Amino acid sequence: MGNPILIAENLSIAFGGVTALDSINLSIGEGEILCLAGENGSGKSTFVKIVSGVYAPSAGSVAIDGGRVDSQGPRAAISAGVQVIYQDLSLFDHLSVAENIAMNRMMHDGSKLVKRSTMRTIAAEQLARVGVELPLDDRVSTLSVANKQLVAIARALSMDARILFMDEPTTALTTNEVKRLLKIVLELKSRGLSIVFISHKLDEVFAIADRITIFRDGHKVGDFTAAELDEESLSFHMTGRRVSYARYHRQIDDETPLLQVQGLGRTGNYQDVTFDLRNGDILGLTGLLGAGRTELALSLFGLNAPDSGRILIGGKPVSIRSPLQAMEHGIALVPEDRKTQGLFGAQSIRNNVSSNVIDSLLGRTRLIDRKAEQALAVATVHEMNVNNKNVDTLVQNLSGGNQQKVVIGKWIARHPTIFILDSPTVGIDIGSKQEIYDRIHALAASGIGVIVISDEPEEIIANCNRVLVMHEGAVLDRFEEADLRAPEFKDRLATIISDPEAHVKHATAALTTITPGDQR
């Protein structure tokens, strides 16, 4: 570690009586890449927001090169050399690339007027530092996510940043884009920039971090070198407990497929996907961003009409054009984005639970039977073990894990025969995760077919008895229960997910009879 550039001492902050950060001590050296790891709600983002001047700490201090920067607002932090690239990138979609990059610097220079030539010069210079070329006059909204990411980096560099925070920078990137980004990050480090990298993807963390600092519940657990940690110990430090999830084994003897997907395709999303789902199956659908998993799930739920292939349920071809039709076929979908697709935030747990079963709650008068509704909600809350048993509680006041339990519970209330869960445990605590896994296992054991979409190898291994790996819209590989039981399978799966290109080459070399659809 070089000279410490940022020193945080006894940093604490509380919101409405709840402590979000408690006496954090942290220092970051010049030219160091520090990884900040922790579960959702562990205080990582809060820490970043204090350092960047968005929040004022209730106690403690942050100093950069010896000068205090906390409690003085974003401008002071920026002057001191702090730059943050937020997960949403914080760009201005309606402004040009050049302007997005240069605005920060021009504001900081105190310019009152805008000179286009200056703006373009600044932008071109910064893009050159990142080593890319982008059309300066195009609106940012027209760029791909990866290019937006680069604009955000260029903007951050324009301020002669000393220390750069990157909050989950790779979540929306494809494999190649991630590689390019990591290369740029390493290059910036070699020029003396300190980087704080917040990521939940372990392979990335291990690939670039000099040091890993772990937060849990607002406390700092400790500093580690990449060599000191492995996946298991990292997870232990993050969650505070050693968890080993029970694995699922299919016990049903019935081989009749419940759902058959045959050569299904949707232009631009995925193509030639074929698989069967029997009752008692938990099929894992995995792959990175852009693999087409979610798009496929939406097609099965009537929200993304496929343009080739067919879907059979109980052996009969079906056409699913709307969620209502999907539900009539016994399909349920727990959507990927809980907040915007799954929950009615400011409505009660009761109204959330009854939202998709309201028809069955209508009495003879066609009015909502409020007693039945209440009973259903109470039953669901108990079955799913939601921590707040008062069904009048607004779901927005629940934790992520309990919110997800409500969403899953509302679909279980419909007694689906085919249950699709898209990224069911993103952003939820470890306890809830365990309970949700148990529910999934029980559901499948009761004889329904489950599809779990996830990019976490651990989640796939714990839950699935079959796995389909997708890559750029095609099925890259598939594994049966026997494969999954192999001792090193988890690592193998992790490698395939994080580097599907290599697997493509490997697979093509090994198999000469591979079907065209599998290669793309």
Place this chain on the structure above:
Amino acid sequence: MKTSPFRAVFNRRSTAMEKYLLAIIIGYIVIVALKNPLFFSVETLFDMLRSGSGVMILAIGVLIVLVSGGIDVSFTAIAVVSGYTSVKLMLALGIDNILFAFMVSIVVGCLLGAINALIIYRFNLPTLIVTLGTASAYHGLMATVLGTKSFPTGAMPQSLVNFGSTDLIVINSDTGRYGLTVFLPIVIAVLVLTWFILYRTMLGRQVFAVGSNEESASRLGINIFRTKLFVYAYSGALSGLMGIIYFSELKYVNPVSLVGTELMIIAAVVIGGAKLTGGEGTILGTILGIVVVQLFQSTLVFLGLGSSWNDLFFGAVLLISLGVMYYRQRIQDRKNLVFATA
């Protein structure tokens, strides 16, 4: 590399909405001209310029608020309140000077706009609701304190009457005497000034940034309050300016008129391509939007249709334009699996 300062103006790519509006305007003019060649006269042009000036100034105020991501329905109330306050003050003090009139009116407008900004920012309230409340409150306060007495040409300050009658160029023809209104240079000045602020100053770019994404803007260290204060105060000042022009043009001071036309003017700006979601909107689009409204208002007679057809025409054009714009967006969203609305 030396570039002309106007290069940006001439080389800019027109937005789809601007092209679309331009096509409507040209098509409409051709139809009207074919039907009735009398339409092509200096008289019609001068008439439209005179009656459109005030509205144009208000529309610019609307534009800048929309760009900042807000919506303001208090601007007509502010125009009347500032104009009437100014007139009352002139009558009370016996100062009959057009510059004084403008000064008072603009200052009052600016203050009322600043109050809007203060409430919106301090209590983090929806702009539509706040300006709805302040519009009522401002107008009611004026009526309570200053009354609602109208002043006909003879009773109002003479300087306003004179100013309204001032022409830059006068053309005498056998059908009468037509003058090019003195309001024109004021409108042009407002347009140029607003263009300069919006596109050539950091403040203007910050207005776009705040409208584009307020959270990002504040992360960048943009002072949200100062930006909003400017937006609403500027819009208020323009309303104040318009108040005096309005009374001068009509040569009649009626403090209960004008209020109620705000939605029509917002519609004109929206048809010009400004989005209610902020960050988008152009001055050219706004001009074209106002031109469409003014065209229908003053030229349907040439088609043999009474003025009662104005609203029908404008409403239809507005709905069709919006329909085309949003239906495309809908198809795009469906394709990209964006589950926005309905």
Place this chain on the structure above:
Amino acid sequence: MNSIARLVARDKNLSVLLVMTAVTLIVLITLLGGRFLSAGNLQSMSSQVSEFGFLALAMGLAMLTAGIDLSIVSAAVLSGIVGATVMSGQLVPITASNSNTLMLVGILAALVTGMLCGLLNGLLIAKVSIPPILATLGTMILFTGIGMVITNGQSVPIAISSYSALGAATVANIPIIFLLMVAAFLVVGFMLRRTRFGRRIYLFGENDVALRFSGVRNDRVIILTYVSIGLLVGLAAVIMVSRVNSARVGFGESYLLQAILVVVLAGFNPYGGRGRVVSVALGLILLQSLQSAFTILQFNPYVKNLIWGSMLLLVMVVNYYVARWNPRGAAPAKGPGTTTVIPPESAPSAAAETHRSPDAVSTGGRAL
């Protein structure tokens, strides 16, 4: 004490409104006594509030779905014009024998026109995806335009005297139109609380995407909502025409902003999903009482604007502080542009694959 705290916590806005209305009524009754409580004043209050009540209710429905309907007044005027044209004797000469039939046809024509106007709004919003505020801004101008073309800006007089009598008729000294409005409030209130459709209105306003993911056909919810609004608007038109005995473009223009004002005052969230019919009723009582008091005191009629505007701002500001006063930590405010400091990471939304374009995200509530 504890139960009061619980009530306040359950519906703060309603509590604020209740207190304000009670205080206002007490002050007015103490100040004006008999003049305020006289049968004549109460009757004129209840008849004045009636037509407006329907419009406010209509606006409330729109706002529950996170929309707004700027066309209610112009649709009401258009419906009134259509109804009045039937009853004016212009189309069919009125005789003693057909006047009752014509009256019925006229009323039906007004109601159907209102519903057609609502249907158009619903289609534009649900099928063309124009944001409600813009769709209804366009139809507002369009409906006025159609009304202008039909009437040429002239007033359409009613030639059936029994119809005009309807507006003034009373049962047990209570105006019939007031009873009609009370009935409408009860029906809509019941519909919202107890029917599937009512529930879906709230859920749609809260999160239309989640409703779609719950297997509900959103377009039907929206179209049905706006047709219902159209029916309420048609009823308002029927009452309006019978009260003033004619219909013309430009009537009741000030009602539009007042309707928005009452509904917001009543605690409806402009971003949808929250609001209660009983609050609208309270809001109407509050404002109508103030208005009548000012008439009794012979204030300048424009004082009303001052009172209404200030009331709206006052209630919003009081709500702002009440929302902050919460021993267990305030729930984050709903809506975009919220810059209040809320505990971070409390609602994790990290979705691995982001399909939403930034535009789509920002359309959430920015339409207002």
